[in-house]
Amino acid sequence: MAHFDKKQIVKKSENPDRWYTDVILRSEMADYSPVKGCMIIRPYGYALWENIQGYLDKKLKDLGVKNAYFPLFIPMHFLQKEKEHVKGFSPQLAVVTIGGGEELAEPLAVRPTSETIMYDTYAKWIQSYRDLPLLINLWNNVVRWEKRTYLFMRTTEFLWQEGHTAHATFEEADAFAKTIMDTYKRFDEEELAIPVLTGRKSESEKFPGAKITYTLEALMPDGKALQMGTSHNLGDNFAKAFDIQYLDKTGKRQYVWQTSWAETTRVIGALILSHGDDGGLIFPPNIAPTQVVIIPVSHSDAAVSKCDSLKMELEATGIRVEIDDREEKTVGWKFNEWELKGVPLRIEVGERELGSKELTVVRRDTGGKRSVQLSAFSVQLKKLLNEIQKNLFEKMKKFSEENTHEVTNYDEFKNIMNNKKGFIRAFWCGDPKCELSIKGETKATTRVLPLDAKEEKGKCIYCSNDAKHRWYFAQAY
Numbered sequence: 001m002a003h004f005d006k007k008q009i010v011k012k013s014e015n016p017d018r019w020y021t022d023v024i025l026r027s028e029m030a031d032y033s034p035v036k037g038c039m040i041i042r043p044y045g046y047a048l049w050e051n052i053q054g055y056l057d058k059k060l061k062d063l064g065v066k067n068a069y070f071p072l073f074i075p076m077h078f079l080q081k082e083k084e085h086v087k088g089f090s091p092q093l094a095v096v097t098i099g100g101g102e103e104l105a106e107p108l109a110v111r112p113t114s115e116t117i118m119y120d121t122y123a124k125w126i127q128s129y130r131d132l133p134l135l136i137n138l139w140n141n142v143v144r145w146e147k148r149t150y151l152f153m154r155t156t157e158f159l160w161q162e163g164h165t166a167h168a169t170f171e172e173a174d175a176f177a178k179t180i181m182d183t184y185k186r187f188d189e190e191e192l193a194i195p196v197l198t199g200r201k202s203e204s205e206k207f208p209g210a211k212i213t214y215t216l217e218a219l220m221p222d223g224k225a226l227q228m229g230t231s232h233n234l235g236d237n238f239a240k241a242f243d244i245q246y247l248d249k250t251g252k253r254q255y256v257w258q259t260s261w262a263e264t265t266r267v268i269g270a271l272i273l274s275h276g277d278d279g280g281l282i283f284p285p286n287i288a289p290t291q292v293v294i295i296p297v298s299h300s301d302a303a304v305s306k307c308d309s310l311k312m313e314l315e316a317t318g319i320r321v322e323i324d325d326r327e328e329k330t331v332g333w334k335f336n337e338w339e340l341k342g343v344p345l346r347i348e349v350g351e352r353e354l355g356s357k358e359l360t361v362v363r364r365d366t367g368g369k370r371s372v373q374l375s376a377f378s379v380q381l382k383k384l385l386n387e388i389q390k391n392l393f394e395k396m397k398k399f400s401e402e403n404t405h406e407v408t409n410y411d412e413f414k415n416i417m418n419n420k421k422g423f424i425r426a427f428w429c430g431d432p433k434c435e436l437s438i439k440g441e442t443k444a445t446t447r448v449l450p451l452d453a454k455e456e457k458g459k460c461i462y463c464s465n466d467a468k469h470r471w472y473f474a475q476a477y
């Protein structure tokens with residue numbers, strides 16, 4: 001196995017694209033696979049995904065959602081049942097035509113998303129108002145054939161959770177879709193320390209087959225927006241396509257109202273981009289696979305047992321700790337290594353520390369050192385971890401605010417998109433033609449309209465016709 005004596009990563013400030021790939025490979029988050037566009041997630045990257053799963057899984061269960069599993073293969077004619085849906089996904093489909101050495105009577109699509117395979121079954125499961133709401137989530141992988149791929153951000157196969165619910169009324173479905181959006185927002189902001197804008201998508205940017213798409217948009221350090229998750233109000237589009245009906249309390253047959261929603265391994269890409277620096281990754285403590293690394297500077301029995309007892313003490317209060325006691329590596333090498341891996345706090349234990357009543361703790365986010373009394377060690381460390389969590393969020397929040405521009409003039413719009421980028425708030429008339437022209441000329445798309453956006457009297461940034469709302473525009477990943 002390859003080990004690197006030096007960090008061998010370029011500076012983020014000099015070449016963010018190279019830095020991003022370097023840091024993922026060198027920190028052993030992920031590796032390239034022999035299949036182009038696919039990605040191998042290594043244990044360090046997967047541990048992060050498990051923390052993401054752990055948090056979201058609990059929040060979804062608190063909302064009454066239950067986990068299940070549906071097959072990887074979808075009969076082709078299922079996908080063709082909803083017109084918009086098939087149009088949206090056809091270009092990216094992987095299709096199996098041979099099974100067991102024989103040509104299949106009907107080709108099978110490798111799931112790009114599970115609406116169609118699930119809703120065929122929902123039509124059987126849902127008969128009465130007593131069967132509603134039906135709230136199901138899947139943790140699985142999906143395949144969307146991509147031409148240009150980028151580790152975590154855009155891969156042909158990726159991991160996610162996809163939720164699919166059915167309700168008795170439009171209002172109930174819409175409220176649930178918004179509740180999920182809020183759940184994702186709390187997750188993105190409180191756990192990943194990434195501030196997001198929430199709201200709805202324009203007609204042309206929404207999910208194929210949805211009535212309303214709610215979205216979460218974050219600004220990355222290069223000024224481009226990244227979609228952190230989506231929650232769709234599907235209306236009765238799929239219910240009609242798959243004939244999902246229930247008998248209401250009066251004995252009348254009604255179509256159900258549905259939602260679907262997802263967060264993917266893509267948020268790991270956002271996490272890396274948002275917080276990392278020239279030294280490597282910086283993980284927010286809440287989600288970091290390892291929160292504290294203890295590095296013995298000496299390998300004496302006393303130092304080793306000191307490290308062990310510290311680890312036990314911290315773990316007893318729920319802190320995730322690792323001891324790096326590899327004797328073949330120098331202390332300096334280890335400092336670099338754990339800095340690269342983004343572990344929030346580092347502690348050194350040498351002969352000098354053995355007799356001391358305090359230990360020096362080093363923060364990854366600021367590089368700051370602090371002496372911490374052993375008498376209240378775990379309490380102090382928890383406090384420090386919370387400070388780091390908060391600091392990372394505040395830093396990104398400030399960045400996002402400083403890079404959001406209110407613009408009323410199209411030349412200024414173009415100028416910003418050509419140079420510093422960021423979010424632009426501008427009036428748009430709602431005509432998809434203006435949206436398309438803006439995209440063609442500036443690469444910026446409408447990202448989101450906040451749900452609480454006030455109605456105003458304005459002029460479209462592109463065509464100068466009347467416009468009611470200021471939308472957020474940005475170039476997107």
Ligand SMILES: [Zn+2]
Nearest residue numbers: 429434460463
């Ligand atoms: Zn317009």
